[in-house]
Each structure stands twice: as structure tokens, then as C-alpha cells.
Amino acid sequence: MNGSAAANLRRLYPEVAAGGFPHPDPTTGFYARINALLEPHFTVMDLGAGRGRQLLIDPGSWRTNLLSLKGKVARLIGVDVDDAVLSNPFLDEAHLIKPGEALPFADDSFDLIVADWVLEHVADPERFAAEARRVLKPGGWFCAKTPNRWGMIGLGANLVPNRLHVRLLARLQPERGEIDVFPTAYKLNSRRAIRRHFPATAWDDCSYINNGVPSYVQRSLLAMRLVLLYWRLTPQALHTLLNVFLRKR
Numbered sequence: 001m002n003g004s005a006a007a008n009l010r011r012l013y014p015e016v017a018a019g020g021f022p023h024p025d026p027t028t029g030f031y032a033r034i035n036a037l038l039e040p041h042f043t044v045m046d047l048g049a050g051r052g053r054q055l056l057i058d059p060g061s062w063r064t065n066l067l068s069l070k071g072k073v074a075r076l077i078g079v080d081v082d083d084a085v086l087s088n089p090f091l092d093e094a095h096l097i098k099p100g101e102a103l104p105f106a107d108d109s110f111d112l113i114v115a116d117w118v119l120e121h122v123a124d125p126e127r128f129a130a131e132a133r134r135v136l137k138p139g140g141w142f143c144a145k146t147p148n149r150w151g152m153i154g155l156g157a158n159l160v161p162n163r164l165h166v167r168l169l170a171r172l173q174p175e176r177g178e179i180d181v182f183p184t185a186y187k188l189n190s191r192r193a194i195r196r197h198f199p200a201t202a203w204d205d206c207s208y209i210n211n212g213v214p215s216y217v218q219r220s221l222l223a224m225r226l227v228l229l230y231w232r233l234t235p236q237a238l239h240t241l242l243n244v245f246l247r248k249r
Contacts, residue, residue: 009022011221026243030145033243038072040072042073042112044113045077046116047118048116049080049091050082055067055068073111078094081099109136110137112136113141126197128188138248141245142203143245151211189242202248
């Protein structure tokens with residue numbers, strides 16, 4: 001985060017001075033809830049683990065300790081379609097799969113699955129949901145954070161062709177490299193899609209929609225204020241983040 005972006009964040013969220021994060025920070029809230037669900041005997045899958053980008057930003061910090069699940073559970077297994085997962089140092093075990101391929105695990109193998117910024121890339125939600133259910137134990141949790149299809153980020157991403165995402169994100173998030181940009185599908189990014197593919201007959205749904213911070217426009221204080229005003233005036237269904245917490249029955 002550059003100097004102006006950090007200054008704008010502190011101006012709108014003065015509580016950043018007390019711990020280094022704003023109260024609506026989506027990553028902190030999401031991983032705090034995951035940590036509350038963990039048990040030492042759990043086997044956990046990090047689906048879409050990649051190279052551990054979020055954990056490499058500030059190694060050794062409180063934030064890294066919150067996001068890192070290795071050592072908190074019996075086994076942390078990473079899975080991704082990107083071979084970067086094979087060099088991820090924050091996993092006990094890593095698996096490379098092809099897009100749409102079945103997960104290489106037996107039925108009822110996991111106590112919890114984490115899919116952070118993954119659902120927007122899912123091209124076949126029916127198969128994806130079936131595989132998640134297959135490998136989860138009864139009572140196991142599926143936890144995901146993704147842009148809400150009807151929020152500002154989701155609507156914008158759907159309007160911009162995938163071939164232009166790298167160029168656009170280079171302007172909005174210059175610290176994010178091309179290596180970390182992947183094609184999006186937005187087929188599993190709404191409450192309706194979650195209810196359809198993870199039905200109430202098979203899952204307890206504890207999901208919710210909220211807003212984080214206007215990070216994509218953080219270099220402009222005026223733009224941040226306008227986004228916050230827009231969020232204040234729109235119903236929750238149009239907020240930006242979909243936090244999925246599903247328990248297998």
C-alpha cells in the first residue's frame with residue numbers, strides 16, 4: 001500500500017492506529033470466524049491456496065498469524081490449478097489439479113474447507129459443490145469469501161472482459177502482479193446461487209453479505225468517500241462481499 005492510500009485509510013478509519021486494521025476489514029473478520037471453528041484434530045483443505053500470497057505480504061505479523069492455519073490443525077492440505085501451490089511454504093501438503101478435475105481425496109476426508117477468493121473463478125458450480133460435499137465429513141464446514149455478484153466489484157468484473165482484467169487491476173491495485181490475476185466466471189457468487197447449489201436439505205447456511213473497505217479506490221480520498229456514501233444508500237443485497245459459511249448435514 002502506497003503512502004497516500006495508507007493516509008486515506010487512516011483518515012477514514014482512525015481505529016487503524018490501534019492494531020493496524022479498519023473495523024470492516026474483510027480478511028480479518030473472515031479468518032477470525034474460521035479460527036473460531038477450528039479444532040486441533042481437524043484436517044483442513046485450503047482450496048485455491050496458490051503460493052500463499054496473503055501470508056507473504058507481512059511475514060511474522062499478527063495478520064499472518066491469523067491467516068496461517070498450519071500448526072493450528074492436524075493437517076493443512078493445499079489444492080490449486082496453479083503449480084505455484086507446490087512451493088507454498090504454509091502448507092503441510094500440496095496438490096496440483098486441472099480445472100474441473102475431481103479432488104484427489106476420499107469421501108469424508110476433511111473437517112473444513114477454506115476457499116478465499118475462489119468462487120468467482122468456478123465455471124461449473126454444480127460439480128464444484130458436489131465435490132465439496134463429497135470430501136467433507138458430516139458436520140464439516142465449507143468457508144468462502146468472494147465478491148457478491150450484485151455488488152460494485154462483482155458488477156464491474158462482469159462488465160469488463162477477462163482479457164482486460166490484468167490491465168484494469170494494474171491501475172486499481174498496482175501492488176498486485178499479473179501472476180495473481182485469473183479468469184472469472186461469477187456463477188457461484190450470489191445468495192441465490194449458493195442456495196441453489198448448496199441446498200438447505202443438505203447444508204446449514206450461515207452465510208452473509210457485507211462491505212469491506214473501498215480498497216480499489218484507496219489512492220483517492222474523494223473516491224473512497226463516494227463509495228462509502230453509495231454503500232450507505234444501497235440495500236445489503238448490493239453490498240460487495242459474500243461470506244459463505246456452510247455446514248454439511
